[in-house]
Structures are given as structure tokens and as C-alpha cells.
Amino acid sequence: AQSVTQLDSHVSVSEGTPVLLRCNYSSSYSPSLFWYVQHPNKGLQLLLKYTSAATLVKGINGFEAEFKKSETSFHLTKPSAHMSDAAEYFCVVNPTSGTYKYIFGTGTRLKVLA
Amino acid sequence: ETGVTQSPTHLIKTRGQQVTLRCSSQSGHNTVSWYQQALGQGPQFIFQYYREEENGRGNFPPRFSGLQFPNYSSELNVNALELDDSALYLCASSPGGGNEQYFGPGTRLTVT
Numbered sequence: 001a002q003s004v005t006q007l008d009s010h011v012s013v014s015e016g017t018p019v020l021l022r023c024n025y026s027s028s029y030s031p032s033l034f035w036y037v038q039h040p041n042k043g044l045q046l047l048l049k050y051t052s053a054a055t056l057v058k059g060i061n062g063f064e065a066e067f068k069k070s071e072t073s074f075h076l077t078k079p080s081a082h083m084s085d086a087a088e089y090f091c092v093v094n095p096t097s098g099t100y101k102y103i104f105g106t107g108t109r110l111k112v113l114a
Numbered sequence: 115e116t117g118v119t120q121s122p123t124h125l126i127k128t129r130g131q132q133v134t135l136r137c138s139s140q141s142g143h144n145t146v147s148w149y150q151q152a153l154g155q156g157p158q159f160i161f162q163y164y165r166e167e168e169n170g171r172g173n174f175p176p177r178f179s180g181l182q183f184p185n186y187s188s189e190l191n192v193n194a195l196e197l198d199d200s201a202l203y204l205c206a207s208s209p210g211g212g213n214e215q216y217f218g219p220g221t222r223l224t225v226t
Binding site for chain 1: 118147149155156157158159162170172204206213214215216217218219220
């Protein structure tokens, strides 16, 4: 069965320091993988996506993620955290090409300390 | 370009009642998916509509039903509401042949 595991439910970083949000996936096929961000009382915004092209994916707001098939991981990183990055982040797998039946992780709440 | 919109923003219903939530897809998108996000959880896939036909369903009972209209807007209907139906309901639209989904702001349903 396809699934996605976010390894940390909460992450705290100081402003200006690097961010690492961890995600592992399980899929029988070559999946599409996404990271979405959800600010309080807002909908989900797409940060970046991996669809079997380059393994290092650059997204919006300075975020990037690296697809590592051998480790079944798709960790999200940012070199320098900003206060506005504080939000809930979801790793998502779309296990079947041509459909949109997203499977979400349980989320990681990122806190940025001044 | 107008994004995905949902109405109403908030809704309070009583157990046993019925509710209809609405979603307008982004221009040019022919696929709409609905998700339920309980407090502190990730969204769970309810079902998807493609060109007015249901195109996949998650692990939700039949009292969750939907419609998609010729303009690709969509409704989610929930009958016989239960307390556990309290959640944020998210609608997402996708372009034909595309892979990413674009989410609306959601409707927060409270069942008392």
C-alpha cells in the first residue's frame, strides 16, 4: 500500500538557520511527490513537486527537496528560515499517474523562533 | 485568473442533518477532488470528479456524495451528519493532464 510518513510532528528553528522537514514514502510505482504548506485558517499551497524529472526540486520561497529513491525519502529543506515560514507542512504522494488521489502525511508544524 | 473558491466558509449543523458544500474550480480545470481534514490531521481523500463523473473514492461511507456540473464546479453532500464529521473540507481542482492540485481555502463544518 502507498503511504507517506512525516518523521517529525513539530520542528522548531531559529530565524536565519536551516530548515529540514523529513518525509519517507512507500509506493509500488514511481510516484509523484509534493510538499504543501498550510498557514493558519488558510488552504493548502503547493511548494514544490517531483514527477520523475530532476531529483533535486526547487520550489517557491527558497524551499527545495531531494528525491532519493534508495532511501525512499523526499525531505524538504531551506537554507535560512524566515518568520513567515511558520506553518504546517504536508508531504504528499500521488501513487498513480494520471489520477489525483493524494495521500497526505500527518503534517509537520514548523515553529520559527526570533 | 481566479483560484479555487469554496462556500460557505463556516457552517454549524446538528447531528442527523444534511449539508451541502460548494466549490468552484480554477478556470480551465476539469477535475475536482474533495478532502476531509480533521483537527490535527492530514487531509483524507473523499472522492474525485472528472467531467461530471465520479473518478475514484476514498474510504468514506455512501452518505458522502457529490456532483460536478458542466462548468466543473462541484458540490459535496453529507447526509445524516455525525459528530465525527466535524472537520475542514477542502476542495482541489486540477487541469486536464496535469498532476498537481490547487486547493481552496476550505469550509469548516461543526456538527453539534
